[in-house]
Amino acid sequence: MSLRHVIPDEELVLVQEGLTKAYVPNLEKYRVGRKIEPAHAPVFYNPAMTLCRTFSIIVTEAYRRFFDVDELIVCEPLAGTGIRGLRYLFEVKNVKKVIMNDIDERAFYVMKKNVDLHGIQDMVELHNSDASTLMLELRQRYPVNVIDIDPFGSPIQFLHAALRLIRHGGLLSVTATDVGVLMGRHPQKCIRRYGARPIQSSSFSREVGIRILVGAIARIALEFDYGVKPLIAYYEGHYYRVFLLVGKDRADARETIDNLGYLVYDRESGERALMTSYPVPVSTASLRGELYGPLWVGKLVDLNFMKAVREVYSEYTYAHSQKLTNLIESLYEEAPLSHKIYYTSSETCRRLGREMSASKIVDLLLSLGIDASRTHFDSRGFRTVTSLDHVRRVINLAFSS
Ligand SMILES: C[S@@+](CC[C@H](N)C(=O)[O-])C[C@H]1O[C@@H](n2cnc3c(N)ncnc32)[C@H](O)[C@@H]1O
Known part of the structure; x- marks a missing residue:
């Protein structure tokens, strides 16, 4: 050298x-x-x-x-x-x-x-x-x-x-x-x-x-x-x-x-x-x-593997930070639906003339038995098994009831 x-x-x-x-x-x-x-x-x-x-x-x-x-x-x-x-x-x-x-x-x-x-x-x-x-x-x-x-x-x-x-x-x-x-x-x-x-x-x-x-x-x-x-x-x-x-x-x-x-x-x-x-x-x-x-087009996150990741993370306390905890929890939440591309709350609500956060949309869909999750990609993002049109109808109904 x-x-x-x-x-x-x-x-x-x-x-x-x-x-x-x-x-x-x-x-x-x-x-x-x-x-x-x-x-x-x-x-x-x-x-x-x-x-x-x-x-x-x-x-x-x-x-x-x-x-x-x-x-x-x-x-x-x-x-x-x-x-x-x-x-x-x-x-x-x-x-x-x-x-x-x-x-x-x-x-x-x-x-x-x-x-x-x-x-x-x-x-x-x-x-x-x-x-x-x-x-x-x-x-x-x-x-x-x-x-x-x-x-x-x-x-x-x-x-x-x-x-x-x-x-x-x-x-x-x-x-x-x-x-x-x-x-x-x-x-x-x-x-x-x-x-x-x-x-x-x-x-x-x-x-x-x-x-x-x-x-x-x-x-x-x-x-x-x-x-x-x-x-x-x-x-x-x-x-x-x-x-x-x-x-x-x-x-x-x-x-x-x-x-x-x-x-x-x-x-x-x-x-x-x-x-x-x-x-x-x-x-x-x-x-x-x-x-x-x-x-x-398949899943981006494997749920069972994420369980192992969470277990290791819980033991590696020296490695903890709020940012990493949030990332791991978010990936764990979205794993089962990670083959469904996400929508955002803003594009969903734009035509409805009313606002609803991604977390609220997820809660609403889950309360109706429709699978949904947030995503780490975007705080306004959510994944679900149903169409955007269906989500919009569900939100409209929620606002009118
Ligand atoms: C982003 S840095 C690596 C950072 C490191 N992995 C870390 O976590 O701190 C990319 C490195 O790749 C080296 N590099 C670029 N082209 C390369 C090549 N063809 N073969 C080997 N090393 C290369 C650069 O010199 C640089 O140090």
Whole structure:
């Protein structure tokens, strides 16, 4: 390593996240006005992603217990300072090895410094390589069962290698920060990157975006006759995060195809539906409208897995924050209806000339025996099994009685 890649000690600070201490760049030096700009630091560390890292620890521990996995070998091929990888090692049980990598030599320097800090050289393997090249090489050496892909922007270019490397039954965790693209702000870019038509300026673009992301990962898996199943898919502020179970049997691939399809959206009425139909969109719904996708039409959150997540979270008291509690509870609530795309209270009530909050709409529908839930995607959002027209009639009746 040349001296150019050494970061002087005075430019680093020791932070603690969860149970883990690590050196990271002193972000005070990269403050623009009141805002810290992590991307300006020589090595990337974003304190705003602490919740993402903490939740990943909890989800991975839940994965280990729920699927009864003896030992975990974790690969983090875009590791930055290595703080995420170290947290896997220290905060998830039975982690035998963590393989961390970053293409940037300064990141490699900080990762190494963090490994030396803890004296854990025998449990960590460090690389300074291209993520995809490394993942393809590792296939010969390790039965990796957890891979965390946490890039800047789109994760798509890393997924072929990640899907090749990961073991059958493994946990693939993926971040995408190009939410604007997935939500339809740059439709051509979305078509190029994800091979799908996004929806522009709709009240529910957030969910369509994450369905396009999961759908694109699923289609890469299908290229190899593999399948994926989302355990959790969520949105927070500036990023999407998906936790997928990867299956390498033909049956997994077949099940994956059954969860791909399109969104039909009638802008006039606001009605929308997800239809299972891949690769050719054949609508069986009576609904007419525009087609978006292809995308994932199945559940985004698995209820039984969320039970395991809640159990782990209740034990990991040090990891508690109001924001994470709200996210976990919201995902748990919406899991059973996470194959029904959400409506918002504002679009529902606009034509009625009266207001009702999403929580009140959910309570009203439930009181009539109609399944409904709120959603973490939007505080004005709700999921239900019935049509928008029916919801509007129910609200009208409630106001007139
Ligand atoms: C968002 S940061 C990772 C943050 C880290 N996972 C965390 O939780 O703190 C993305 C990292 O990917 C690295 N990177 C970008 N392209 C890469 C490539 N092709 N192969 C390996 N690393 C790459 C960057 O240098 C950067 O450190």
